Amino acid sequence: MDYDGRKIGTLESVYFDTLTDRPAFATVTIGLPTRRRLVFVPVDKATVGPSYLKVTYDKSLVKDAPAIDPDGELAAEDEGAVFAHYHLPYEQGSRGERRLGRR
Template structure:
């Protein structure tokens, strides 16, 4: 697993899909609040004047010189429910991000968020 401190160094680096197609640039890392392990990242996608942030899971991620390679297809990542570039992911929208990738969403017993930005 990639350590949070390591992947933060790759902020603004190119994010590519499993086939090497450029998706966008890494914006931020989100950890799973239960384990404090990196779980997802936001990727800046779109045109310079019209961009947004989308989430991508970090499982099976490979970090190389100047890039972060994720295990998901570019088209799937770009269709993820977006947030604005100055926004945060509302707690009530977390489940939709997990569902988009077919992942199980498990908030805390008291309704705590599963993701926290680092």
């Protein structure tokens, strides 16, 4: 759900920040049954309930976020675009390590 309570999609997975080991982004399944994709949304300040995750971002912003195929993987070179979409700072590890890991 977005901050107004509008459903965005279905929670798929959680990505953690490899520097802090804390949840950083979630992927949400959106789209038509024949054209589904996973979009990334930050989970900072998110509210978790028994059957929902409410984020502090507008539905339209989330739907325009970088996406991957439902069985795809976020490429290391695309991580920066995910952070940039939400105007969040991004740095790779000191040795070029990935910033996001999936759990």
